[in-house]
Each structure stands twice: as structure tokens, then as C-alpha cells.
Amino acid sequence: MERQSSIRLGALEKLKSFRGMEKQKSFRGIMSLERRSRDSPGKRGDTPLHLAARSGSVAHAQRILAELDRALVAEMAAKQNQDGETPLYVAAEKGHAEVVREILKVSDVQTAGIKASNSFDAFHIAAKQGHLEVLKEMLQALPALAMTTNSVNATALDTAAILGHVDIVNLLLETDASLARIARNNGKTVLHSAARMGHVEVVRSLLNKDPGIGLRTDKKGQTALHMASKGQNAEIVVELLKPDVSVIHIEDNKGNRPLHVATRKGNIIIVQTLLSVEGIDVNAVNRSGETAFAIAEKMNNEELVNILKEAGGETAKQQVHPPNSAKQLKQTVSDIRHDVQSQIKQTRQTKMQVNQIKKRLEKLHIGGLNNAINSNTVVAVLIATVAFAAIFTVPGNFVEDLTQAPPGMSLGQAYVASNPAFIIFLVFDALALFISLAVVVVQTSLIVVERRAKKRMVFVMNKLMWLACLFISVAFIALTYVVVGRDDWWLAWCTMAIGTVIMLTTLGSMCYCIIAHRLEEKNTRKIRKKASASQSRGSWSRSVDSDEEILNSEYKTKMYAL
CATH class of the missing domain: 1.20.140 (Butyryl-CoA Dehydrogenase, subunit A; domain 3)
Structure with a gap:
């Protein structure tokens, strides 16, 4: 019996030691996998923090940030993958607000504002995806992110307005109403974008915050009303006319008013809405010498021709206009200025050529x-x-031998001296x-x-x-x-x-x-x-x-x- 019990005890001890070795092996395997995932990037160049942000694992993100030194934490937060995305960008794009909160704790404005290959930063991509909670977290931690712009100088407000995210637009306007006045590289404001895309609520929110923005023009001289006239939403046209009706008379660089634009686009509803405005000049002429009626005739749009004719529309030839001396003077001054500028440019080029020839x-x-x-x-x-x-x-x-030399000659003297x-x-x-x-x-x-x-x-x-x-x-x-x-x-x-x-x-x-x-x-x-x-x-x-x-x-x- 004692012998059997001793055999059983020995077998149990061997089994325990074997299980202990298996546990150690499995633990080492897990640790090596963690180290490998920590050191080697994924298929897209993602770090472990990228992967945690992509999956939305708050615990994993906290553990990664806790294990690193302060200097390494900042470096890890600023690390970009092959697409130029930071961990904060990935978390913001996926809408993981809690992960965003953890990463923001170790980030500054420069790190949070790092742009990906698509020229969007984390704040922009969150606005584009419509993640309101993510934006709230980012604004609470770093309010300055609202002012960041992409490659075309568009703000996150502009991005949200184009996609019709009204809640995000309202949030950003409450943060800083001046965002509405930042124009893109082409001169268009956020109101231009919202009006063109037909987002009524966004347009209403923007005009409530800043009624004067409706008079802003882009580099083509077009207002938001010009942009709305290209669309099909008459309600936006009405909203844009509420703050200041005079916007209907603003001409772009080609002399086109909103009525010209709407007629050229064939938008019957928009044309009718504009014609219903009191004081509209139906027969305004653009720089091509065309009225809205002439444009409709040129496009063979009979319905628009009838609508404009009922409103008193006619071609420019049918109108009797006195000569506009102011316009003639303006054109003359413009021609003179153009000639002077071209002469100055030619003179500068000649002077540069002269200087180059001088140097040669x-x-x-x-x-x-x-x-x-x-x-x-x-x-x-x-x-x-x-x-x-x-x-x-x-x-x-020369004299080489005095015995043979004439009297009075010295040694080395030339005979012809x-x-x-x-x-x-x-x-x-x-x-x-x-x-x-x-x-x-x-x-x-x-x-x-x-x-x-x-x-x-x-x-x-x-x-x-x-x-x-x-x-x-x-x-x-x-x-x-x-x-x-x-x-x-x-x-x-x-x-x-x-x-x-x-x-x-x-x-x-x-x-x-x-x-x-x-x-x-x-x-x-x-x-x-x-x-x-x-x-x-x-x-x-x-x-x-x-x-x-x-x-x-x-x-x-x-x-x-x-």
C-alpha cells in the first residue's frame, strides 16, 4: 500500500511539473506575441495603438499607453501608418469616443492636428463621418482643433455642412461662430457649400449665427444665392433672401445675377421663386449682353420663355438703353491699366536681359x-x-689667351667690345x-x-x-x-x-x-x-x-x- 501511494504521489508531482511547464510555455508564447505585435507594424503599418483604436478596445489602449514612458507615449500617439493616419485619426474615423478620450490625454494640438494622406486630420474625419460625441471629446480637450483646415483651406464646419450634419454644424458654430467666415482657396464659404448641396437646415443655422454671410462672394464673384440657383431647392433660395433681399441684384464676374444662373440651369422652380421677389430686375443684362429671357430663348426652353415673358422679360436688343458713360469710363480705365501693366512687365523683362548681358x-x-x-x-x-x-x-x-690677345685686352673681354x-x-x-x-x-x-x-x-x-x-x-x-x-x-x-x-x-x-x-x-x-x-x-x-x-x-x- 505504501509503495502504491508513493507511486501515485510521484505521478501527481510529475503531472504538476508538466502542467507548470505548459503554463510557462503558454505565458512565454503570449508575451512573445505581444512583443511581436508591439514591435512589428501590421499590414497597413499600424502600431498596436492603431489596432486598439480601430477595434475600439479602451482597455487595450490604456494598457499600451500605461506601459510606455512619457516620451514614448507622445511618439506613439504621433505615429502614422502607411496612409498617414495617427491612432487618434483611426479612433475618430471609427467613432470610438472613449478611445479618443484616452489618446487625447497624451496628445497636444500639434499631434492631434497631424493630417493623413487625404489632408484630413482627426477632427475633420470625425466631422465628415458625423461622429458628434467624438467631436465633443476633442473640443473639450483641445478647442483649437476647430480652426484646423485641410489642403483647400476648408474647415471641419465646411466638411460637415457639405454632408448635411446639422448637429455638428450647430456644435461648431456654438464653439466659434467666426468659423462660418473662413473661405476655401476658391473663396467659397461654408454657406456656399451648404446652399449648393441643398441642406436647408444647415443654411438656416448659418444665417441665424451670421446673417451678413449671405453677401459674401467667392473668386468668381458668386454669392450663396448664385450657388442655390444652380440647385432645385427653392426653400434655400427663400432662406437666403430673408436677411437681405438686395443679394438678388449682385452680379458675378461675368455680370450674371442669380436669375441668369437659374435660367441657364433650366430650374423652373428657382426662376419662379426669384421672379416672385419684389423689385427684381427681370431684364438685367450680363457682360455678354444677354438677359435671362435671351438665355431661355437661346436654350429653346419654351416653358421658361413663357414664364419670363409674362414677368416682362425681353432681349437686350428690344431694350432702349442710354449710353452708360460710367461703364465706358470704367472700361477705358481698365484698358489703360492693362496696357501700362503690360508695358511695365515688358520693361522689367528687358532690364533683366540687359543686366544679364552686362554681366556676360x-x-x-x-x-x-x-x-x-x-x-x-x-x-x-x-x-x-x-x-x-x-x-x-x-x-x-672672347679673349681666352692673353698671349694671343691684342695689347690692352683683358681675359674674357669680347673682341668687339x-x-x-x-x-x-x-x-x-x-x-x-x-x-x-x-x-x-x-x-x-x-x-x-x-x-x-x-x-x-x-x-x-x-x-x-x-x-x-x-x-x-x-x-x-x-x-x-x-x-x-x-x-x-x-x-x-x-x-x-x-x-x-x-x-x-x-x-x-x-x-x-x-x-x-x-x-x-x-x-x-x-x-x-x-x-x-x-x-x-x-x-x-x-x-x-x-x-x-x-x-x-x-x-x-x-x-x-x-
């Missing part, structure tokens, strides 16, 4: 100056090299050498930024290079008298004649180019003075013409000498 010309001038500096440096080095080498390659060689031609060669060769070296030193040491100073430096260095070239030419000609000998001096004279003609012709041409360029610059300065004088007198177009003359004169000069 300045770049060309600076590039030319830089090329001239580089060329001067290269030529100076070349002349210095030639002048330096020439002194050591004198014809007749006493020749007058050699003396002339030596002097001018030295001048060419040292002038070239001076140019090299200056141009490799000075960095000139300002354009005028750079131009002046290039001018001076260029004239020094002229001298160096002239001196090296004289040195060469002098040396020819040594080389050819006394019997053939005519060759030296020929060489001198050739060199003189070429050098004088070249330098003379350069001097002519310099003088011509100076005269052009003087002429350009005169034009600039005239331009500045005309600009000071307010003649803008004349100053632009002067700039063009300056550019033309500069652009024609493809090259000039410094």
Missing part, C-alpha cells in the same frame, strides 16, 4: 584682362631670356632685359581685384613691354653692323629699314586702336550720363533704351587695345 560682357572683359596679364608675363620672360643669352653669344668670341655698334647693342640689350624682369616681378607679385585697377596695371605693363620689344629690336639691329662688317653695311641698313617699318607700323596701329577705344569709352560715358539723368526724371523705359545703346556699343567692339 564684364566676364569677357575680365577674362581678356587676365589673358593679357598672362601673355605679358610669358613675353617678358621670353625677352629677358633672349637678352640675357645674347650678351654671352657675341660675334667674334670697343666697337660703337656693340656699345649700342649692350645698352639697349640691358634695357630690354631689366624692363622685362621688372614686368615679371610686378605681375607675379601684385594681385589686383578691382577691374579698373587691373586695367590700369595691364596698360602700364603693356607699354613697358612695347619698350622692351623696341629696345631688343635696336640691340639686334646694332649687332648686325658688327656681324656683316664694314664692306656689307648695306645689309645692316636693309635690316634696320625692315625692322623700322614693321615696328613703327605695328606700334602706330596699336596707338590708333587705343585712341579709337578711348573715344568709344568717352561716348559710352555720355550715354550713361544721359541714362542716369532720364532715370532721375522717372523715365524708366528711356533708361532701359540707354542701357541697350551702351550694350550695343560695347558688344560691337569685339577687340580693343590697352
Whole structure:
């Protein structure tokens, strides 16, 4: 018996331990699933808080928010899925007011106002879906959400009015009546939207809060009555006429009154309602020169033609109108203004083109100056090299042996040292050498930024290079008298004649180019003075013409000498 009882006890203990292990495994599995769902997004990129908001599980949402730190809670509330939806957006769309309340506890206005991919935020989507309780929760927590707008500048009030959610419209108007005056990008107010969609109760609520809103026009110049005239609900037309009957005379940008619009849409009930208003101008003419009667005839709508004819309707041709001097004056002023604006626009474009050409010309001038500096440096080095080498390659060689040298000669002295031609060669060769070296030193040491100073430096260095070239030419000609000998001096004279003609012709041409360029610059300065004088007198177009003359004169000069 004792043995059997001990066996049973052992079996029970094994069973308990096995059940304990199973519980641990199941607990670990649940925890791992929770961690996995917490870390990995769903098919739409939903976080666990999104899923709780979508299912409406308040307990799940509370547990998720309680387990996170404060910083992580704010981050979790602002997290967007693939559609740009936050957890608050999802809860508001589904109408889960209690979940919305929990998420609002950890949200601020910026987080609550995050827009989804459809440009709606949580407040807008709740208004669109007609979730009144959700909106109450959001307004109680964050009243500023009522002022948020979507991509077309429409408020939640506008969204609710379009769909006819009267309770939501009344709630939002009680929160802030000024919401009714916020217009969309096209200028239409919430009253325009409600009137066009035919929601009578919404129109009535809006007019009760703000009767003057009926006179507001959109970017096309249309009032809410114009929009109602496009529909079929005559009751809305009556409501819009109650605050101020004069709204029936307001014209849009094309000169159309509500009667024109209703006639063009073929709305017989609306036309009859408008004609019943005392003081209506049946024969008002739009900017196309058409009356409502003419529009009905054009559309071949016999019923409307008869109705308008009974009310006294006729075409514009049948009317005898005195010439409207005010309209003619207005049209003339409009034409003049249009011409002036187009001229100003054209002048601005011309001035921009002139400035661009100026910049390009300045770049060309600076590039030319830089090329001239580089060329001067290269030529100076070349002349210095030639002048330096020439002194050591004198014809007749040097004294290398005093025993064979004539009396009075020293070692290393040139045999032609006493020749007058050699003396002339030596002097001018030295001048060419040292002038070239001076140019090299200056141009490799000075960095000139300002354009005028750079131009002046290039001018001076260029004239020094002229001298160096002239001196090296004289040195060469002098040396020819040594080389050819006394019997053939005519060759030296020929060489001198050739060199003189070429050098004088070249330098003379350069001097002519310099003088011509100076005269052009003087002429350009005169034009600039005239331009500045005309600009000071307010003649803008004349100053632009002067700039063009300056550019033309500069652009024609493809090259000039410094």
C-alpha cells in the first residue's frame, strides 16, 4: 500500500511539473506575441495603438499607453501608418469616443492636428463621418482643433455642412461662430457649400449665427444665392433672401445675377421663386449682353420663355438703353491699366536681359584682362631670356689667351667690345632685359581685384613691354653692323629699314586702336550720363533704351587695345 501511494504521489508531482511547464510555455508564447505585435507594424503599418483604436478596445489602449514612458507615449500617439493616419485619426474615423478620450490625454494640438494622406486630420474625419460625441471629446480637450483646415483651406464646419450634419454644424458654430467666415482657396464659404448641396437646415443655422454671410462672394464673384440657383431647392433660395433681399441684384464676374444662373440651369422652380421677389430686375443684362429671357430663348426652353415673358422679360436688343458713360469710363480705365501693366512687365523683362548681358560682357572683359596679364608675363620672360643669352653669344668670341690677345685686352673681354655698334647693342640689350624682369616681378607679385585697377596695371605693363620689344629690336639691329662688317653695311641698313617699318607700323596701329577705344569709352560715358539723368526724371523705359545703346556699343567692339 505504501509503495502504491508513493507511486501515485510521484505521478501527481510529475503531472504538476508538466502542467507548470505548459503554463510557462503558454505565458512565454503570449508575451512573445505581444512583443511581436508591439514591435512589428501590421499590414497597413499600424502600431498596436492603431489596432486598439480601430477595434475600439479602451482597455487595450490604456494598457499600451500605461506601459510606455512619457516620451514614448507622445511618439506613439504621433505615429502614422502607411496612409498617414495617427491612432487618434483611426479612433475618430471609427467613432470610438472613449478611445479618443484616452489618446487625447497624451496628445497636444500639434499631434492631434497631424493630417493623413487625404489632408484630413482627426477632427475633420470625425466631422465628415458625423461622429458628434467624438467631436465633443476633442473640443473639450483641445478647442483649437476647430480652426484646423485641410489642403483647400476648408474647415471641419465646411466638411460637415457639405454632408448635411446639422448637429455638428450647430456644435461648431456654438464653439466659434467666426468659423462660418473662413473661405476655401476658391473663396467659397461654408454657406456656399451648404446652399449648393441643398441642406436647408444647415443654411438656416448659418444665417441665424451670421446673417451678413449671405453677401459674401467667392473668386468668381458668386454669392450663396448664385450657388442655390444652380440647385432645385427653392426653400434655400427663400432662406437666403430673408436677411437681405438686395443679394438678388449682385452680379458675378461675368455680370450674371442669380436669375441668369437659374435660367441657364433650366430650374423652373428657382426662376419662379426669384421672379416672385419684389423689385427684381427681370431684364438685367450680363457682360455678354444677354438677359435671362435671351438665355431661355437661346436654350429653346419654351416653358421658361413663357414664364419670363409674362414677368416682362425681353432681349437686350428690344431694350432702349442710354449710353452708360460710367461703364465706358470704367472700361477705358481698365484698358489703360492693362496696357501700362503690360508695358511695365515688358520693361522689367528687358532690364533683366540687359543686366544679364552686362554681366556676360564684364566676364569677357575680365577674362581678356587676365589673358593679357598672362601673355605679358610669358613675353617678358621670353625677352629677358633672349637678352640675357645674347650678351654671352657675341660675334667674334672672347679673349681666352692673353698671349694671343691684342695689347690692352683683358681675359674674357669680347673682341668687339670697343666697337660703337656693340656699345649700342649692350645698352639697349640691358634695357630690354631689366624692363622685362621688372614686368615679371610686378605681375607675379601684385594681385589686383578691382577691374579698373587691373586695367590700369595691364596698360602700364603693356607699354613697358612695347619698350622692351623696341629696345631688343635696336640691340639686334646694332649687332648686325658688327656681324656683316664694314664692306656689307648695306645689309645692316636693309635690316634696320625692315625692322623700322614693321615696328613703327605695328606700334602706330596699336596707338590708333587705343585712341579709337578711348573715344568709344568717352561716348559710352555720355550715354550713361544721359541714362542716369532720364532715370532721375522717372523715365524708366528711356533708361532701359540707354542701357541697350551702351550694350550695343560695347558688344560691337569685339577687340580693343590697352
